[in-house]
Amino acid sequence: xxxxxxxxxxxxxxxxxxxxxxxxxxxxxxxxxxxxxxxxxxxxxxxxxxxxxxxxxxxxxxxxxxxxxxxxxxxxxxxxxxxxxxxxxxxxxxxxxxxxxxxxxxxxxxxxxxxxxxxxxxxxxxxxxxxxxxxxxxxxxxxxxxxxxxxxxxxxxxxxxxxxxxxxxxxxxxxxxxxxxxxxxxxxxxxxxxxxxxxxxxxxxxxxxxxxxxxxxxxxxxxxxxxxxx
Numbered sequence: 001x002x003x004x005x006x007x008x009x010x011x012x013x014x015x016x017x018x019x020x021x022x023x024x025x026x027x028x029x030x031x032x033x034x035x036x037x038x039x040x041x042x043x044x045x046x047x048x049x050x051x052x053x054x055x056x057x058x059x060x061x062x063x064x065x066x067x068x069x070x071x072x073x074x075x076x077x078x079x080x081x082x083x084x085x086x087x088x089x090x091x092x093x094x095x096x097x098x099x100x101x102x103x104x105x106x107x108x109x110x111x112x113x114x115x116x117x118x119x120x121x122x123x124x125x126x127x128x129x130x131x132x133x134x135x136x137x138x139x140x141x142x143x144x145x146x147x148x149x150x151x152x153x154x155x156x157x158x159x160x161x162x163x164x165x166x167x168x169x170x171x172x173x174x175x176x177x178x179x180x181x182x183x184x185x186x187x188x189x190x191x192x193x194x195x196x197x198x199x200x201x202x203x204x205x206x207x208x209x210x211x212x213x214x215x216x217x218x219x220x221x222x223x224x225x226x227x228x229x230x
Contacts, residue, residue: 001033001034002033002034003031003033003034007072008031010068010071010072011029011031011036011065011068011069011072012029012031014064014065014067014068014071014109014112015027015029015061015064015065015068017064017112017113018057018060018061018063018064018165019057019060019165019168019180020057021053021054021056021057021060021161021180021182021183022043022045022048022051022053022054022057023043023045024041024043025041025057026040026041026042026043026051026054026057026058027039027040027041027057027058027061027090028041029061029065034074034094034095034096035092035093035094035095036065036069036092036093037089037091037092038058038061038062038065038089038090038091038092038093039088039089039090040054040055040058040088040089040090041088042054042088047183047186048183048186050186052157052182052185052186052205053182053183055090055154055157055158055161056157056158056160056161056164056182056205056206057161058090058091058158058161059157059158059159059160059161059162059163059164059165060161060162060164060165062078062090062091062093062158062161062162063161063162063163063165063166063169064112064165065093066078066093066162067105067108067109067112067169068109069093069095070099070101070102070105070109071101071105071106071109072095073098073099073100073101074095074096074097074098074099075095075096075097075098075099076093076094076095076096077093077094077095077096078091078092078093078094079091079092079093079094080155080158090155090158091155091158107173108129108166108169108170108173110173111169111170111172111173112169114172114173116172116177117171117172117174117175117176117177117178118175118177118212119174119175119176119177119212120176120177120211120212120213121171121174121175121176121177121210121211122139122142122143122210122211123139123140123141123142123143123144123145123208123210123211124139124142125174125176126145126167126170126171126176126178126208126210127139127145128170129166129167129169129170129171130163130166130167131166132159132162132163132166133159134149134150134151134156134159135147135148135149135150135156135159135160135162135163136148136149136163136202137163137167137208138198138200140194140197140198142210142211143209143210143211143213143214144207144208144209144210145167145207145208145210146194146198146200146204146206146207146208147160147163147164147167147204147205147206147207147208148160148200148201148202148203148204148205149202149203149205150202150203151202151203152203156203156205157205160205160206161205161206164180164205164206164208167208168180168208171208171210176210176211177210177211177212178208178209178210179208179209180206180207180208180209181206181207181208181209182206182207184207185204185205185206185207191203191204
């Protein structure tokens, strides 16, 4: 069985709505049978030599691919391959059985194409948005979530980007203003400070500012929260 033309268009179009945190869109999709293959496309960047922003962007696209499949009525199984012969392959998403979407997934999918929200809210209310194994959305204040992963490998960065985007869509669907922050986490001192100050049991990959007001002291953080248009 293969994706129909309409299904293929839904998957690709939804993925293209994902935010881009790096110069240029750093991923491509290949659709084979009832599977979606997500590949990284490396772009050199002086401010992101390790490619963390690329992988977070790939994770956001992965979250959108999964949502698209769910809206088509499929259960989507995600596999992170360890294929050294094909190192650019990030993930394989397989539609393995029929399963209708939940109301929460319907709302998140609707938020993919919705305008940014401007309402107030609390960071802790978005914690339940996360469904990615090996990740945690950890509130460090009423206005700030930290995306934490159990490891700091390539697939952990991708999972972190997916978890971040799940929270973004949850906030948007609830009418809450959310602003991702990624660039500051390139700095080892920032990551170490977050871990120490908040006793995080893992590796911080991104921040999410939540609510109508910026948190205290968020000036330089907010200035680093820019998302490149895709």
